Amino acid sequence: MTKLLSVRLVAILVGLGFAFVALFAFVIGAYNAATEEAQGHLPYAKPVDVDYSFDGPFGTWDKAQLQRGLKVYSEVCAACHSLKFVAFRNLEDLGYSEGQVKAFAASKQVPGIDPQTGEANMRPGLPTDYFPSPYPNAVAAAAANGNAIPPDLSLITKARGDGTNYVASLLQGYQEPSAELLAEHPEAAPSPGLHHNIYFPNLNLAMAPPLTTAGQVTYDDGTEATVKQMSEDVAAFLTWTAEPTLVKRKQTGWPVLIFLLFATILAYMSKKQIWAAVKPRKD
């Protein structure tokens, strides 16, 4: 008994000790918060919510949109951004035939090895090749872009919060900083080589506005290539590159859930029946 009492006594002392130190830190923190000026966050904008065909539990790919997005990527983004986890063969998902994929792959030069000499060279791509990088290595990428390495885009929509909307909004978010913003946050003015964008968390990024004029990309399906249209198309394409199995995942989910729902109802009914004998009757 005395031993148990001492366990509790030690516990109470230890508990009071931790609580005291935590509350002491609280008092210091409260004092600092009251006496120091709080550092505000730069007011960046939330991405604009756009409806995409792949949204929601029944979402499917809009293959025409993905094809348009591929064109925007190939003609604009690919100049600086790699897409290293996507192979040309994956493009069959976008509705291209095997022949079209072969032709597309062959139109890109990928690093290879000369079979005669063993020297490194460039050769036309095969469907099994992955999208080639625009730069030979990270140092070259940094050197060509004012020390900012253009990120690989394969996973970009998963690597940002609300990624699809973020990419589309960011591409349309370039503008001059407003006078009120500069009055309140003088540090928000873009330094040389940076560009102001209301959706970027610190408001200035190294990427120059990539989509500037309507018709910058000529769509094969006749869709009018406004900046908004191109931004959304490439955001949709990059959602596919980030998760090519997205639609298959949702389509697999339904039979699984319906099966489980059915099994759960059966389990509930058998539970009720088995327990009926020992449950008190409600009377």
Next chain:
Amino acid sequence: MSFPWAREYQPSNGFTRFLDEKLPLPRLVYNAVGAGYPVPRNLSYFWNFGVLAGVFLMVQIVTGIVLAMHYAANAQVAFATTEHIMRNVNWGWLMRYAHANGASFFFIVVYIHIFRGLFYSSYKAPREMIWLLGVVIFLLMMATAFMGYVLPWGQMSFWGAKVITGLFGAIPLVGEPIQIWLLGGFAPDNAALNRFFSLHFLLPFVILGVVILHIWALHIPGSSNPTGVEVKSESDTVPFHPYYTAKDGFGLGIALLAYFALVFFLPNALGHPDNYIEANPLSTPAHIVPEWYFWPFYAILRAFTVDFILPAKLWGVIAMFSAILLWFFLPWLDKSPVRSGHYRPMFRKFFWFGLIPAMIVLFICGGAPAEEPYVMLSQIATAYYFLHFLVILPIVSSVEKPEPLPYSITEAVLGSDKKAVLGENTTPAV
């Protein structure tokens, strides 16, 4: 041990008689989760979570073994092989999402299981050993989950590993050598990734071993129950099978529905976007946060912001580990003779209006950036957390007047005037 009225296994044919004589495995199962294990008849759905935790452990082991067939634990390629699993391996995306969300569900289920134990003081005699083994399982789970999160070698993997192993650096004198020894280098790299993979593969089987001990220890006194009144007679119990196999089956259905809804429709909801960026030792994420199941303890770690005799960081580390380790002492801190919170008016108020809100605040603050008001909120909640377990619980348990307990489980279920009909009602329906 079991109750004297536990039914005995009867081999029904030549083969089972042969087996029973040479290797009585069916008898073991019959006595563990079959009709040979009498269980209190009044268990609520909160008693489903032990079985559910076992199921999610198996889900993790099965999906994990498949993932390990395709993963390469090398810092050069770990991120790429994870994407290889997502893109090229048949149903690899399902295995990975099932494994990542399976970890979350394992923790959800185990947290409910633990807090059920806290409310009903399931840790009290004669069930101390079950509780102690349970805390060991929880610690092993945390270690396993932490190392598993490092394996995809994303930004949060890398920086999480750096922050958590950095905690050992707070130990005076030997801290830095220990950190270097743990990582196999000065920062997380190939050596750390390889050993984390090795241990991440090993620890689930250690957990499985401790789970077997946990269940073994459970079968000695038998399950607790919502009244906290011990089993007195046969009418207080029903055989585990078919009663609780049926009830657990229904509970499992609900749990799997929620789990697969997440796996198939919101698989990244509980993850962090930064972990889809490959680990980069030169670029620190704006906010380093661990997985959600560590948030309450991460908040305690960060609540200690002021040096007081010891450096603030060391206080945080000691407090974080103590916050879990103090659970080991609960059986001896809570001396109330009554187990169930339903009959403990003061304890119940502190549980619902003190501990649960404090845990929620700690959870929110742990996931939030280290800035005000989150830091101050987590400091108050941390103080309450320690006061609750180490000060309030011992004092309340000696001063409170428990409400009257029912005479028996049977009386609690049927009311005292119905005792007469009990005998025949407890015969199983099937």
